[in-house]
Amino acid sequence: MRELQEARFLARVAxxxxxxxxxxxxxxxxxxxxxxxxLDDLAKIPTFTSEDIKHSIEQHPxxxxxxxxxxxxxxxPLKIQSSGGTSGLPRPTLFDPVAWExxxxxxxxxxxxxGAEVGDILxxxxxNSLANTAWCSSTAALHWCGMIPLTTGSGVVTGSARQLELARSWGTNGWVAFGEYLKILAQEADRAGIDLKKDxxxxxxxxxxxxxxxxxxRDLLETAWGVPVYDNYGTHEVGLIGYECTARDGLHVNDDTAVVEIADSETxxxxxxxxxxxxxxxxxHRSVPPIIRYDLKDRMRSSDRALCACGTRTTKLSGFLGRSDEMVKLRATSIYPRSAQDVIQGDPRSTGEFLxxxxxxxxxxxxxxxxxxxxEQASAEDGRPLQEDMKRRLKTTFGVTVDVEIVASGALAPQTGLGGEGKVKRLLDRRGDARSPA
Known part of the structure; x- marks a missing residue:
């Protein structure tokens, strides 16, 4: 593997x-x-970030x-895909046939x-839009797995009720979905009288x-769906960097397609x-464009290549631990907003949604x-007990006291983007904005 990585790395550098x-x-x-x-000289090469890419596009359209x-x-042949474009135009990335496949x-x-098998419906x-996760999934199923892709799209394209009707009628065996949307589907199934485990x-x-x-x-989703839920990690430009196997002991890195490093967030x-x-x-594997030492600003841990219980020997990554560019300094303490997810998702009195x-x-x-x-609170009960508990537990998580406000179920969707396309937002930065957070 090292020899293969060296040969491909030097070709990309050239x-x-x-x-x-x-x-x-x-x-x-x-x-x-x-x-x-x-690869021993990798550290000599300066890193770059998505901000450098944005600047490149602005200066050289x-x-x-x-x-x-x-x-x-x-x-x-070339294909254009893009980042989510949460502010301004999305960030375009070109794909040649090699990168695509x-x-x-x-x-x-x-x-x-x-656990996918030939003939499964996925x-x-x-x-299938400017973002490429759906394209990668459908191409993988069709070209490489012998699976049958069912490209329903998000709830905006195919409503949640219809998603479940299709899955029950056509026999969906596997799902590709963000965790937040899987919760929405489970809630819709409950309303429609569909037993996800039996039907x-x-x-x-x-x-x-x-x-x-x-x-x-993971526990919430597995309880609702009654099947294993597997975590994955990828990025628009490089694809699926890491994935869980049935052992669920860290994320396997596709070592022949990517070399990963963990860098100190500050130095x-x-x-x-x-x-x-x-x-x-x-x-x-990327030549158009080359991607060499791209600092994704996502926080993770890595482990050396080792034999997994599944029989595969790869480098492994931890799950996602937050984004360093979302770090907020409060009273000299570094806070990563997404780390609140564990605490909030673990309390059944909340919907699990927060901002x-x-x-x-x-x-x-x-x-x-x-x-x-x-x-968000799941019920219409008095929110003060949940508020006090969340203040105490988030202080332990963040290492500093933060204010907590309890809102009604569904109230945050317009700001977080829950139920739409792309990743759910967990940070709203109003520093420099005169408006209050209420």
Missing amino acids: EAWEVPFYRDRWSEAGLQPGDVKG PFGNHQNFAIEAMRT VQAIQFARAFVAQ QITLT LPTRFIHTYLGVDTEGHL GLAQGAGHEGNIVVTSL CVVDNVGEGLSSRERMVVLI
């Missing part, structure tokens, strides 16, 4: 030297062609000086490791649990196995930052 984005950055860092002789070369030369293979490995509740032939669920270190969300220095920090990924709102209060020397955690 290609990157021909791309202005990398050539300029690497030259400014003092590197010259030939300085990087293998339409696709940035990391990608324009592919359009100009047009030596291979490799990312499908990454997903195919996950499906098989999670219901994909993400839409549907589901065997496995492929999802993205977020910060679920204590397993509250950027690479950390050894077992340390927590930002995941930095180098794609071994951390950060703003400034006071003026001049008395000015300070404040965080209010808005939490």
Whole structure:
């Protein structure tokens, strides 16, 4: 594996030297062609972030000086996908046929490791749109697994009631869905009198649990659906970096398609196995564009390559631990808003939905930052007991006291995006905004 990684890595580095984005950055860092002789020299290469990509696109439209070369030369078929675009235009990424199929293979490995079989119907509740998770899933099923993709799309495209009708009538065996939407489907099934465990032939669920270190969300979903729920981790540009197998003992890294490092969130220095920090990924299959030392700002831990109970020997990653670019400093304490998920999901009095709102209060020397955690309550009962319990438990989680406000079930969906396309938002930053969080 190391030899394979070395060969692919050096090929990608050679290609990157021909791309202005990398050539300029690497030259400014003092590197010259030939300085990087293998993976042992990886740390010599400066990292970049999504902000660097955005800047590249702004300065060199339409696709940035990391990608324009592919359009100009047009030596291979290309496809445009993009990031979610939560603010402004989405971030475009070009895919050549190799990248497209490799990312499908990454997903195919996950499906098989999670129990997929030839002939299974895979219901994909993400839409084949600019985002590429649904495309990767359907291509994996169709091209590489012998599965039958059922591309229903999200609840916006195919309503939740119809999703369940199709699954029951056509015999869905596996699901691709975000954890939050799986909860919505379970609630809809309860309203419709559908028993998810008896009426549907589901065997496995492929999802993205977020910060679920204590397993509250997984337990909730498995109790509702009665089948194993498998966590996964990926990124728009590099695909499915890690996936769980039936052993569910960490996420297997697709080592032949990506090299992952864990870097200190503040210094950027690479950390050894077992340390927590930002995941930095180098794609071994991407030429259009090359992706070399991309700091994703997602916090995780890694472990060295070892034999798993499933029989596979790979590097492993922990589950998702939060985003370093969402970190908020309150009274000299670093807070990662998504780490509240475990506490809130673990209390049955809440719906599990929350939003951390950060703003400034006071003026001049008395000015300070404040965080209010808005939490949905599942019932119409008095919310004060839940409020007090959440204040106490979140203080333990965050290491600092935060305000808590209890809101009605469903009240946060317009702000979090629950039930729509893309990831659910957990941070609303109003620093510099005069509005109150209420």
